[in-house]
Amino acid sequence: MDQDALISRLPASIASRVRSAKLADGVATLVLDVSGLDASKRGELEEAVRDILGQLDEIAEVRVAMTAEKVQRRIVAIGSGKGGVGKSTLTANLAVALHRMGRKVGVVDADIYGPSQPTLLDNQGERPQAEEQKLIPVQSPHGIPVLSMGHLVEPGKAIAWRGPMAGNALGQLIDAHWGEVDTLLVDLPPGTGDVQLSMLQKHKPAGAVIVSTPQDLALIDAQRAAQLFDAAGVPLIGLVENMAGYVCPNCGEISDPFGQGGVEAAAKAMDVPFMGRIPLNMAIREASDGGTPPATRDDDTSAPFRQIAEQLAAWLDA
Ligand SMILES: Nc1ncnc2c1ncn2[C@@H]1O[C@H](COP(=O)(O)OP(=O)(O)OP(=O)(O)O)[C@@H](O)[C@H]1O
Numbered sequence: 592m593d594q595d596a597l598i599s600r601l602p603a604s605i606a607s608r609v610r611s612a613k614l615a616d617g618v619a620t621l622v623l624d625v626s627g628l629d630a631s632k633r634g635e636l637e638e639a640v641r642d643i644l645g646q647l648d649e650i651a652e653v654r655v656a657m658t659a660e661k662v663q664r665r666i667v668a669i670g671s672g673k674g675g676v677g678k679s680t681l682t683a684n685l686a687v688a689l690h691r692m693g694r695k696v697g698v699v700d701a702d703i704y705g706p707s708q709p710t711l712l713d714n715q716g717e718r719p720q721a722e723e724q725k726l727i728p729v730q731s732p733h734g735i736p737v738l739s740m741g742h743l744v745e746p747g748k749a750i751a752w753r754g755p756m757a758g759n760a761l762g763q764l765i766d767a768h769w770g771e772v773d774t775l776l777v778d779l780p781p782g783t784g785d786v787q788l789s790m791l792q793k794h795k796p797a798g799a800v801i802v803s804t805p806q807d808l809a810l811i812d813a814q815r816a817a818q819l820f821d822a823a824g825v826p827l828i829g830l831v832e833n834m835a836g837y838v839c840p841n842c843g844e845i846s847d848p849f850g851q852g853g854v855e856a857a858a859k860a861m862d863v864p865f866m867g868r869i870p871l872n873m874a875i876r877e878a879s880d881g882g883t884p885p886a887t888r889d890d891d892t893s894a895p896f897r898q899i900a901e902q903l904a905a906w907l908d909a
């Protein structure tokens with residue numbers, strides 16, 4: 592029996608995973624590609640192969656080896672020029688929305704000076720384990736693996752990193768055991784400092800999303816952040832306007848304390864896609880800071896995050 596004859600005994604779903612097969616002296620040796628399967632599915636696959644081939648008279652023994660293609664992991668950076676414009680909130684909500692769309696997404700909190708993802712994704716106080724000198728991400732109850740400096744230092748303790756140390760700290764969070772994660776959202780600190788430079792030089796993102804509030808000053812800073820990525824050859828996935836219209840918690844009326852539409856106009860001027868507008872809504876702050884990002888729900892508050900997540904997903908698939 593040759594390789595083809597051996598493979599022809601297996602159902603198509605299994606045969607498509609056979610990378611090599613041979614039979615010699617009653618011993619069948621198969622190499623299976625188990626990319627994308629978890630441990631229990633791999634076990635089932637191996638058992639099925641043994642069952643089916645073991646029944647053949649010519650075969651006395653079945654040997655199965657497994658191989659998996661390395662996951663192609665892409666980094667998407669979430670940045671801004673100015674602080675406090677909502678990068679971390681957007682990152683957490685995009686992660687939740689993408690996860691709910693069935694994507695294998697992880698979050699790195701690169702804001703090593705003021706980490707916020709453990710609070711936003713509700714796994715504060717947990718400590719990552721390490722294996723072979725690499726960190727194992729901490730699961731969020733919302734289904735997302737996360738690594739943050741906030742998991743490594745005591746809450747409330749100030750961290751005074753110098754430039755090179757900051758780069759190393761970031762490296763530990765990114766070069767971790769991310770497993771099946773194929774999209775790593777990186778929540779950047781504000782501005783264009785050491786962490787951003789380290790990101791561009793050592794962990795080049797596949798793309799960047801820039802968040803801004805509509806005020807002119809924030810926009811000027813956002814353009815500066817965009818230029819930093821652009822100059823490093825990192826594609827700009829788009830601009831997001833946050834804290835656009837204020838939703839009155841009493842009457843639902845929308846007013847524009849910071850103006851509106853400024854980010855969309857800036858995106859147009861920069862020839863970068865405009866990804867959407869998130870209103871200033873107290874419910875967003877309460878839900879996010881309370882460890883249950885709005886994107887975990889299906890209501891009006893979560894809709895802008897879902898729409899932006901869909902655009903990000905489309906960009907990733909393009
Ligand atoms: N659309 C929104 N509506 C209401 N509150 C918001 C909104 N977006 C963010 N916030 C709140 O504003 C504060 C700052 O947001 P966030 O921490 O996400 O900003 P950041 O850009 O990550 O800040 P930093 O630059 O300090 O890292 C948080 O308390 C957050 O809950």
Ligand SMILES: [Mg+2]
Nearest residue numbers: 678679702707
């Ligand atoms: Mg932040």
